[in-house]
Amino acid sequence: MENAHRKTAGEITGQTTLTLAERFRRTRALSEALAAPLSDADATIQSMEDASPAKWHLAHTTWFFETFLLRDHLDGHALFDERYPFLFNSYYEAEGARIGRFSRGMLSRPSLDEIITFRHAVDEAMEALITREDCAGLIALGIAHEQQHQELLQTDIKHALFQNPLGPAMYAEPAPAFQDVDEGWTEYPGGIAQIGHDGGGFAFDNEGPRHRVLLEPFALSRSLVTNGQWAEFIADGGYRDPALWLSDGWAWVQRDGIDAPLYWHEDEHFTHAGWQKRDAHAPVTHISYFEADAFASWAGHRLPTEFEWEALATTEDPSSGDQLDEAGPVLPRATGALFGSVWQWTRSGYLPYPRYRPAEGAVGEYNGKFMSGQFVLKGASCATVRGHSRASYRNFFYPHQRWQFTGLRLAKDI
Numbered sequence: 001m002e003n004a005h006r007k008t009a010g011e012i013t014g015q016t017t018l019t020l021a022e023r024f025r026r027t028r029a030l031s032e033a034l035a036a037p038l039s040d041a042d043a044t045i046q047s048m049e050d051a052s053p054a055k056w057h058l059a060h061t062t063w064f065f066e067t068f069l070l071r072d073h074l075d076g077h078a079l080f081d082e083r084y085p086f087l088f089n090s091y092y093e094a095e096g097a098r099i100g101r102f103s104r105g106m107l108s109r110p111s112l113d114e115i116i117t118f119r120h121a122v123d124e125a126m127e128a129l130i131t132r133e134d135c136a137g138l139i140a141l142g143i144a145h146e147q148q149h150q151e152l153l154q155t156d157i158k159h160a161l162f163q164n165p166l167g168p169a170m171y172a173e174p175a176p177a178f179q180d181v182d183e184g185w186t187e188y189p190g191g192i193a194q195i196g197h198d199g200g201g202f203a204f205d206n207e208g209p210r211h212r213v214l215l216e217p218f219a220l221s222r223s224l225v226t227n228g229q230w231a232e233f234i235a236d237g238g239y240r241d242p243a244l245w246l247s248d249g250w251a252w253v254q255r256d257g258i259d260a261p262l263y264w265h266e267d268e269h270f271t272h273a274g275w276q277k278r279d280a281h282a283p284v285t286h287i288s289y290f291e292a293d294a295f296a297s298w299a300g301h302r303l304p305t306e307f308e309w310e311a312l313a314t315t316e317d318p319s320s321g322d323q324l325d326e327a328g329p330v331l332p333r334a335t336g337a338l339f340g341s342v343w344q345w346t347r348s349g350y351l352p353y354p355r356y357r358p359a360e361g362a363v364g365e366y367n368g369k370f371m372s373g374q375f376v377l378k379g380a381s382c383a384t385v386r387g388h389s390r391a392s393y394r395n396f397f398y399p400h401q402r403w404q405f406t407g408l409r410l411a412k413d414i
Helices: 020-035 040-044 054-073 084-088 101-106 112-126 133-162 227-235 247-256 289-298 306-313
Strands: 185-188 191-195 211-215 218-221 268-271 274-277 343-349 375-379 395-397 411-413
Touching: 020 054, 020 112, 020 133, 040 054, 040 112, 040 133, 054 084, 054 112, 054 133, 133 268, 185 306, 191 306, 211 306, 218 306, 227 289, 247 289, 289 343, 306 343, 306 375
Parallel strands: none
Antiparallel strands: 185 218, 191 211, 218 411, 268 274, 343 375, 375 395
């Protein structure tokens, strides 16, 4: 990607010192910068049902603003194209019929250029609402929603390019090198911890209500598990020993022939810069919950609960560590920060907190209806926009999924 497409950290991260209007504009600009290296063909392909085409992400985030802001709050607004809601609604049942998720990659039209035109038209119309106080909450939600899709855009296109036997690179230069970190454990004495968002600033509805949790004494590793440590797990037969695995995990390993993290081949791994030699000191990534749990068992430890992780994270800077500062190649680095590099699997099922109630209306479908069969991840990754995450943030995926930048940090009882 040409340097002209790059956005600096100050331009894109949406820090709290920026106005809501500035955060909106910079978030919208970053999405287009992330897609700038892609051809129309690159932006159209869909490698699996879990992923979506890049141009669908660009259109869906725009549909969100047109639907929930312009359509519902701007008098006289006419939809850019009456057909787009069917194409670009994701899972909002209240918004009616939509194209099947598995069919998004069949949308050769509208073209990428037409999607960009759609984005610019909605951005221009949003200027009429951007300073209205009654719309501020929905605009903040739309920004956070688009930031989530910015990470998905990066992981989905990586998975799509990985399918190409030529191993094409999205960027010419590799990601930055790792940094050394101190090993060891951070201890927590146990007791009653306050969990959930404290009400200051934006949060998703699944981060509350704030409530009390009793924790037993535990310790959390100061470092993430590395590629080198994972190679030792493989060499010791970690993928061949059923005693290490949950029953569902072992069935998954056997059924799908899993023997290494996604994107690994010999001493290389696939990245946004194509095939690169793996750094043994960098955090391991693209692993499932099943793999994380098996490694923890092999190491003689366990995964933390989401409540343990959050109790320690409340005193940490959520904007620290290796997170997204510009549109360019991303790959986890070891930084010593609790946040960043990889999303960290916890052993906590994704369930509602006590007294949880989803928001009213269509936006209430955003989180609550997915509270079944998934596990919580905490922190942020190298592909997460800096400033997006916080201690109470609850990411969630199914236990077999691993195309996201997912890794692990060990915990132990004390």
